[in-house]
Amino acid sequence: MTNYENYTFVQGEADVAPLLLLHGTGGDEQDLIPLGHFLSPQASLLAIRGRIVEQGANRYFKHTATGGFDLKNLESETTWLIETLQELASQHKLDLNRLIVMGYSNGANVAAKFILDGKVPIKTGIFFHPMILTPDDATTDLSDSAIWMSHGSLDPIVTEANFKALATAFTSKHAKVETYEAKQSHNLSENELQAAKDWLAQSGRLR
Template identity: 55%
Template sequence: MAEDKVNYAFVKGDPTVSPLLLLHGQGGDENDLLPIGKYLSPNSPMLSIRGRVQEQGMNRYFKHTENGGFDLNDLEQETTWLFSVLNDLCRKFDINYERFIVIGYSNGANVAARALLTRSDTFHTGIFFHPMALSTVDSKQDLSDVKVWMSHGDQDPIVPAQNFKVLDMYLEEQGADVTIFRHGQSHNLNEEELTNAKSWLAKSGRLADWRRR
């Protein structure tokens, strides 16, 4: 089973509160975002899955190409693997897949955002710290039931402002309700954006039921 090939962490919580799926940034692991998940929603069950790709000793969710671009074929393959693992673990821990709130940072946020734009079997709520558009998007999804919060730093050397704007455009064109939080820092997480994300999540209605808008 896919589950046997993955490193993950599961933290029990209140089953009446929506669970969190945590996807780390480059070089992270399944433990990195647990404190952030606990801060954002203290009572949620939490599932964190480590990316199985390694580049220069750093964990990732998909490969780069030799020239430093994104390997989109590998991205598709690894995303399929990730969702297979996720379904296995949902059965193991009796989690309602549709209730997940996905918390992603950088590389993990990129995978989550891309999945929203290209897959029908994804999720309905996301908090994406410093995501970027990985390529053009040709497929059309109905994201009218999706709520997303995304952050971007004005001094971010990894995610250009125009790229972030394109990702926002893709999501909104397909019907997603997108909230943007900008700050003057870099690619780092900071207290200001974590506080804003927590406030947004509390007001979103999605901690109880994703269908409540």
């Protein structure tokens, strides 16, 4: 395992699809390493920390003064994240077409956005408690994409309507989408993690 200023890379087996790990608000590049190992024990793991810090918490994009999403900052930080990903993938010889992105909360939000916008060739996503950030007007064809996403019915952050809007955004672009919904809050649960692991194992995307 190698640690740098804003990312961690764990070398895995070359014939197993690598995982990109994007943390939730307040997390860092170490947070999801254990979960990455759980989902795919032999995979290489690349975890990138968001460079925005709000009230001491790491994030991938800013809020406005009124608490909404800063959409201008979202665009610039998404561009930074994609450029960083491309540089690190090249450095560590990771195939972006095989890469599986796994994000939680804030990290899931930005990952879902860059796939919906067609800004990366990533075709597989696992999103824990994601939400749609902007109206979806991209014309991306995601017919080769497979998405798994989870939601808690007691989640005080992500509404059921928002979660369904995100799922619809993916299916309208012909992505294959599987959703997991449970009576829980914005936290991760053992059942949820096992469901994601089972889906990934059956997806055919690990090799």
